[in-house]
Every structure is written in structure tokens, then in C-alpha cells.
Amino acid sequence: MSEDFLSIHIETQGAQTLYRFRGHSNLHKVADFEQTLMASMSTFKERDVIFDLSKVSALDSVGALLISKAIRVAEEDARSLLLVGENSEVRKMLDMVEAHTHKKHDFEPQKKNCFYNIGLYIGENLQMLNTFLAFIAQLTITLMSSLYAWRNIRLKETFFEIYESGIKALPIIALTTFLIGVVVAYQSAEQLKIYGANIFIVDMLGISILRELAPMLAAIIVAGRSGSAYAAQIGVMKITEELDAMRTMGFDPYVFLVLPRMIALMIMMPLLIFFADFFGVLGGMLIAKIDLDITVSLFMDRFVEVVAIKHFWIGLIKGPFFAILIASIGIFRGLQVKNDTQSIGFNTTRAVVESIFAVIICDAFFSIIFTQLGF
Amino acid sequence: MKKIIEVKDVVTQFGKNVVHDRLNLHVNEGEIYGLLGPSGCGKSTLMREIIMLEQFKSGSITLLDQKIENISQKNAQELRLKWGVLFQSNALFTSLSVAENIALALQEYSDLSQECILDVVAYKIDIVGLKQGDGALYPSQLSGGMKKKVALARALAMDPKVLFLDEPTSGLDPISARDFDRLIMKLRDLLNLSVVMVSHDLTSINHTLDRMAVIDNKVIAAEGTLSEVKEIQSPFIERFFGME
Numbered sequence: 053m054s055e056d057f058l059s060i061h062i063e064t065q066g067a068q069t070l071y072r073f074r075g076h077s078n079l080h081k082v083a084d085f086e087q088t089l090m091a092s093m094s095t096f097k098e099r100d101v102i103f104d105l106s107k108v109s110a111l112d113s114v115g116a117l118l119i120s121k122a123i124r125v126a127e128e129d130a131r132s133l134l135l136v137g138e139n140s141e142v143r144k145m146l147d148m149v150e151a152h153t154h155k156k157h158d159f160e161p162q163k164k165n166c167f168y169n170i171g172l173y174i175g176e177n178l179q180m181l182n183t184f185l186a187f188i189a190q191l192t193i194t195l196m197s198s199l200y201a202w203r204n205i206r207l208k209e210t211f212f213e214i215y216e217s218g219i220k221a222l223p224i225i226a227l228t229t230f231l232i233g234v235v236v237a238y239q240s241a242e243q244l245k246i247y248g249a250n251i252f253i254v255d256m257l258g259i260s261i262l263r264e265l266a267p268m269l270a271a272i273i274v275a276g277r278s279g280s281a282y283a284a285q286i287g288v289m290k291i292t293e294e295l296d297a298m299r300t301m302g303f304d305p306y307v308f309l310v311l312p313r314m315i316a317l318m319i320m321m322p323l324l325i326f327f328a329d330f331f332g333v334l335g336g337m338l339i340a341k342i343d344l345d346i347t348v349s350l351f352m353d354r355f356v357e358v359v360a361i362k363h364f365w366i367g368l369i370k371g372p373f374f375a376i377l378i379a380s381i382g383i384f385r386g387l388q389v390k391n392d393t394q395s396i397g398f399n400t401t402r403a404v405v406e407s408i409f410a411v412i413i414c415d416a417f418f419s420i421i422f423t424q425l426g427f
Numbered sequence: 428m429k430k431i432i433e434v435k436d437v438v439t440q441f442g443k444n445v446v447h448d449r450l451n452l453h454v455n456e457g458e459i460y461g462l463l464g465p466s467g468c469g470k471s472t473l474m475r476e477i478i479m480l481e482q483f484k485s486g487s488i489t490l491l492d493q494k495i496e497n498i499s500q501k502n503a504q505e506l507r508l509k510w511g512v513l514f515q516s517n518a519l520f521t522s523l524s525v526a527e528n529i530a531l532a533l534q535e536y537s538d539l540s541q542e543c544i545l546d547v548v549a550y551k552i553d554i555v556g557l558k559q560g561d562g563a564l565y566p567s568q569l570s571g572g573m574k575k576k577v578a579l580a581r582a583l584a585m586d587p588k589v590l591f592l593d594e595p596t597s598g599l600d601p602i603s604a605r606d607f608d609r610l611i612m613k614l615r616d617l618l619n620l621s622v623v624m625v626s627h628d629l630t631s632i633n634h635t636l637d638r639m640a641v642i643d644n645k646v647i648a649a650e651g652t653l654s655e656v657k658e659i660q661s662p663f664i665e666r667f668f669g670m671e
Binding site: 079080083086112113121122139145148149152153154156158159160162171391392393 | 560563
């Protein structure tokens, strides 16, 4: 039984064609049958047809659909068709298929032309800008009102976020900036050696790391770690209707979710930059000792002498601004998640890309402004 | 009558928490079988164990003549093509349209022509009571009841022998729920389907189930037809059926 799949034997008898069906249909083994049946139905167009189903033991929906389709083809060509010998199970399947069958299929989601799509893209992005401004406004209101009612700030959540996005990021930031310090020092050592200007490695490292490299690296790592986490967490909370639940219970999501993350990052970002400064210079110091024979005490003396404290403060002051950008973009992207799983991936990606981009733009502005101001 | 599922001495344990303590039950071919019990009694867990989504600690489950506790990868894969599963949250693939959701298994596992697959999809869409135009929509554009129907159509795509339904009528309005019951019974009669469902819906239980098992306090409190189950003395059964 198990090997007796649906097949046809076609005989010609005078003006008629006799199709002897046998076996049971199985949708894994039905492709040959489909081809034979449909090919012969279109070949013998003017002949009358008899379907002998007496040897068919069972039909699944695919088998029944094919046979009923062949019947329909015959009817459309105004041929006479006789169905003989089908058992009651087979009859039932055929009736069922006939009752629910459809000739035309149009399952293609509607496609629009390219002008429509360009318009849609622009419109959606303008809309997005609008919502982002609304988000920033809401955020500012929440922030301002919580300055009045500072008791509203959720300390527990804030400390949790400080731990999650601040403390837990320390090892990776330390390691990355240490290695960057090593790399930068090593590459410049090669050049400085040529001129015998070994000692200037201290000036170079001090200024570049404190002022630019450490803040940027810390911000990029935090954007990758926490920006994506914020978008994904809040996105899933939106899909599972947790945000709606909070709203109906009178908990403002901005107070409970947004503000703690924002404040936590604003507090932690300068500290992370300080940390990054330390490890970056440490990496440089190591290479200066190994490669250029500059002792630690010599390095320190020179460092204090030539690297003004303003470079350190400029690096640090960028922290809260980067934090605002990263947190607000991550959270905003989380709130943009719609009710399907794909948009979580989409918005998480956008959160990271956009916040890193924003951080770099912001850094460029700071760079110009501080230089113009003479710092 | 042929036993299509047999559960023998199944013990389930999560950490120290024993969920099932030696469950025994069987489902006959062509039957609509219900798993009932209070919340948290492990009905869904048992169903997930039968469809190989979760492991049990000891005991044995036989499904379509295969013992699933030590099944080979190949046999497991064959078995997966013989059942259809309807999840409580429907679990439709959001990136695919309704028609693509239904066609997916056919495209992957059968050698049918694209045209024939569309025929099958159209037929399944109609059989569960959706409109043909719904085939072009995406899951995010559907209402809850429609999603349930699409999920059923997807479960039926491969003409399964067994259908597993996890709370199929939850989230449906009473009219849709009764329609759903009728649909399940009709499909059972036509396709000689066996159906296993987890349900809390009393009307659905009264109308559709041939036999049922009540899981309470880690064991099977009762198994049999509705009238047999109602005879059993158990606080849960009295309270559950006493609500009518």
C-alpha cells in the first residue's frame, strides 16, 4: 500500500479517452501525476473523457485538487466527462475540494511604482523627524518636571541602569582603549624614532587620547552596547503591550523607562571616559617604555608638564552630550517598533547606526567650537 | 481502534518542581481529544513534550508508532511532516504574507509546481473560512480571529494526520469560537484527522471533544468521555463542570 502512489493509465477507445486512476495520493510523490494528467488533458482537447477512479484507495487534498482541476478543464472545453467507480471517501474529498476551490489566485501583495515608493520614503522620513521632535519635547517636559518633583525620579531603576550600562561596560572599554593606546603609541614611535623626537610621544598621546580618542571610543562602545539594548528592550515591551499596560495603570513610561536610562548614561558617560583616558594612556606608557625607553617617571613628568588640564576637561564634558544622544536615539527607536518581529531587528540596527553617527557629528561640532574658542 | 498517541508513565521535572508524576493516557485515531486542567497543571507542557519541543525526565511517548524519547533525527523530521500545530499566539511568520505562510511547508517539502501550490493555498484559505483576498495580506494587517484561521490553514497545509491545538478558541468571540469548533469537527470527519487540544472553553469541550484527560495535581485525575469524566470525584472537576 505504501508504495502505491497515485498514477494514471490512459487508454483510447474510439472517440473517448479512458483515464484509469489507481493508488492513493501523497503530496510528496504527486509531481509526475500532475504533469501527466495536465499534459494529456490539453493534448486530447476534442475527445470525450472517462475518469475511472475505482482503483483509487484514498485522496489527499492535492490529489483531489488536481482531479477536480482536470474535470474543470474538460468542462470548459465542453467535452463530456464521466466519473465512474469512485468510493465514498474519494467522493467526499472531491465534493469538498469542489466546494472550496478557486480558479484565480492573486496572493501577490500590491506592488507600487517607484515614484510612489520614493514619495512614501520621503514622507515617512519627514514623519519620523516629526515624531522624533515630539519625542524630544516629551522628554524635555518629563526631565523639567522631574527637576521640580525630583522625588519622581526612579532611583532604583536608575541605579540598575547605572550598573547595566555603566559598570558592566568598564572591562570592555578598558581593554579597547588600552589596545588603542598601544596601537597609536606603537605606530607613532616608529615615526618619532626617525627624528629622535622620542619624548614627544607623551604630548601626542596625552592630547589625542584625552581630547578625542577616549571619549569617542567610550561613546561608540556604549552606543553598541546600550543603544541596541534600549531599542530592543523597549521594542519588545511595546510588542507585548507592557508599555500600554503601564500607561493604563497611570505609570508614565517616560518616567519609569526613559528617564532612568537617560540619567544613568549621563552620569556614567564621563566616568567611563575618565576610565578610558586612564587605560589609553597606560597602553601608550607601556609602549613608550618598551619601544622608546621612556621610563614611567619620565613619562609622568613630561605628561604633567605638557598636557594641559583643559584637554582632560574637554574630553570629559562631551560625555553627557554623547549620553543624551545615545540614550534618546536608542529609546526613540525602541518606541518606533511596530507590532511585528522584523521591526525589532530593523530598529535596533538603526539605533546603533544612528547613535554612532550622531556621536561623531556631535564630536566634530565640539572640535570646531572648542578650537574656535581657543581651548 | 488504533492508538495514535500513547503516553506512558511520563515524569516531567523543572529543577525541583515536579510537573507530571507518571502520566498515562492514549489518543485513538480519528478522535478529538482534550487536555484539561487548572492553570499551571502542565497541559501545554505535555503537549509540547508530545510535539518534541520539550524533554521529559522519564517514561515514554509513542506518536504514530514512533517512540519519541529516543527518536533519530531523520524519523523526527518525518514525524514533523505528519502533524500540524496551532500555537496559542498563532506564531505566524511576520515577514511572509498569508499565502506564503501557508505555502511555506509545501514549497520546502513537496515537488509540486508553483501553480499547484497556489491551488492548494487557495483551497486551504477557503476551507478555514477566509476570503481569497486575505492571501495577499501580512499578519500584522489581520485581526485576531483571522490570524487564528491563517494559523489553522498553515497547520493543515500538509494534510496532517494529527492536529495539535493549544487553546484554539481563546481570544475568539463566541460566534467565531463555535464556527471554529464546527470547522474542526468537519475537518476531522472529512480528513480522518486526529485532534489533540488544550482547552478551557466549556462549550467547546462539550460540543467537540470525544474523549479527554483532566490533569490535576501532577497526575491524570480522569480520562474518558465527558460523562465518564463528570462521574469522577475531584474538586477540580466538580468546580470546572459545575460552572455551567
